[in-house]
Amino acid sequence: MTASVRAAHLAQLNVATLLHPLDDPRTAPFVEMLGPVNAAADGAPGFVWRLVEDGAADATALRPAGDDVIVNLTVWETPAALWDFTYRSGHLEAMRRRREWFARHVEAHLVLWWVPAGHLPTVGEALERLADLRANGPSPRAFTFASSYTAAEAAQHLPTEPQAQPTP
Amino acid sequence: MEDIDAIAALQDPVRRRLYEYVVAQGREVGRNEAAKAAGVARTLAAHHLDKLTEVGLLESGSRRLTGRSGPGAGRPAKVYTRARAERAVSLPARDYRTAAELLAEAAEQAGLDAGLCAAARRRGEALRGSAAPCGGLEEAMEMLAARGYAPHLESAAGIQDAEGAEVAAGGAPAVVRMRNCPFHAVAERFPPLVCGMNLALLQGLFGTDGPVRARMDARPGECCVVVENPKNNLH
Numbered sequence: 001m002t003a004s005v006r007a008a009h010l011a012q013l014n015v016a017t018l019l020h021p022l023d024d025p026r027t028a029p030f031v032e033m034l035g036p037v038n039a040a041a042d043g044a045p046g047f048v049w050r051l052v053e054d055g056a057a058d059a060t061a062l063r064p065a066g067d068d069v070i071v072n073l074t075v076w077e078t079p080a081a082l083w084d085f086t087y088r089s090g091h092l093e094a095m096r097r098r099r100e101w102f103a104r105h106v107e108a109h110l111v112l113w114w115v116p117a118g119h120l121p122t123v124g125e126a127l128e129r130l131a132d133l134r135a136n137g138p139s140p141r142a143f144t145f146a147s148s149y150t151a152a153e154a155a156q157h158l159p160t161e162p163q164a165q166p167t168p
Numbered sequence: 169m170e171d172i173d174a175i176a177a178l179q180d181p182v183r184r185r186l187y188e189y190v191v192a193q194g195r196e197v198g199r200n201e202a203a204k205a206a207g208v209a210r211t212l213a214a215h216h217l218d219k220l221t222e223v224g225l226l227e228s229g230s231r232r233l234t235g236r237s238g239p240g241a242g243r244p245a246k247v248y249t250r251a252r253a254e255r256a257v258s259l260p261a262r263d264y265r266t267a268a269e270l271l272a273e274a275a276e277q278a279g280l281d282a283g284l285c286a287a288a289r290r291r292g293e294a295l296r297g298s299a300a301p302c303g304g305l306e307e308a309m310e311m312l313a314a315r316g317y318a319p320h321l322e323s324a325a326g327i328q329d330a331e332g333a334e335v336a337a338g339g340a341p342a343v344v345r346m347r348n349c350p351f352h353a354v355a356e357r358f359p360p361l362v363c364g365m366n367l368a369l370l371q372g373l374f375g376t377d378g379p380v381r382a383r384m385d386a387r388p389g390e391c392c393v394v395v396e397n398p399k400n401n402l403h
């Protein structure tokens with residue numbers, strides 16, 4: 001294993017279209033889960049970072065993909081760490097009830113991609129990866145749990161990938 | 169190793185007892201312990217445990233069971249756990265797994281979670297076969313064992329309940345956890361859909377107006393549901 005492979009982290013973006021506003025009683029059970037589930041993420045093995053709005057506890061008020069679309073942007077050490085948190089923690093209960101709160105997406109709503117360790121992806125970069133997945137299907141640039149690529153595969157296919165570009 | 173050969177290895181009754189004992193522990197088991205549990209000599213147990221490893225039903229490793237290390241700690245002991253691979257034989261050949269995966273994929277894409285959970289709840293109620301809800305955790309364990317969930321009791325000591333209240337002193341309530349997910353292959357591919365189905369099935373099986381409650385409490389490597397008796401601090 002090369003140093004560049006070891007130094008890769010997995011970035012994750014998912015978008016969810018709210019059926020009702022966050023302050024609507026019908027969305028209240030979801031809002032109540034935000035604190036505990038985000039705390040569980042912060043303490044989960046392999047967790048690196050999650051997007052949080054300045055001065056807020058989470059990113060739900062940022063609406064870069066549409067007024068009724070909330071985004072969740074995180075970085076993890078490995079796909080297994082992200083998978084275990086997503087589907088094998090208190091987060092699964094929120095996933096189970098997703099149809100009560102969110103519209104069904106016809107297009108991909110979750111995208112994964114590799115970043116150099118230490119790089120914190122911007123929302124713009126994340127939305128580009130989602131657009132790439134939607135336009136071109138899974139590739140080493142943008143993939144899903146079911147169509148996963150290793151960091152080594154991504155590095156092979158992305159010889160011009162900028163390393164740890166400074167955030168604007 | 170073909171599945172049929174692996175399964176055929178369990179025809180020997182001693183081997184089968186050893187296999188079932190190791191599987192039920194959910195941890196590494198040494199030769200002495202397995203021999204004692206199966207009521208056979210250590211050398212015979214070792215022979216059968218190695219045979220089970222050879223056919224791929226168990227995996228073996230070595231550990232120092234004494235907790236000591238360095239010179240004088242003795243040789244590491246051989247330990248056994250259940251192999252992760254699934255084994256199945258169907259005669260005539262059937263392929264329900266592909267059917268399940270395709271149906272799950274279609275249900276996921278169409279967002280049919282609510283309809284699937286309603287069907288699962290009805291099935292659970294039908295499987296219960298009685299109008300009365302499940303009467304307690306022991307009965308629940310039997311029902312789960314019969315359906316292949318490999319249930320075990322876990323003390324909830326030191327764990328606060330959902331409302332943050334302290335668990336009553338003098339007898340920490342236990343919860344039933346399950347080592348095996350009967351829907352593993354499809355649950356791994358479509359977790360929210362299939363785990364939700366599993367929860368609804370168990371809620372139907374136990375009833376929701378009795379003393380026993382099934383709820384989601386996922387953790388790595390186990391079934392995503394726990395079964396508890398919310399009032400058992402009244403014992």
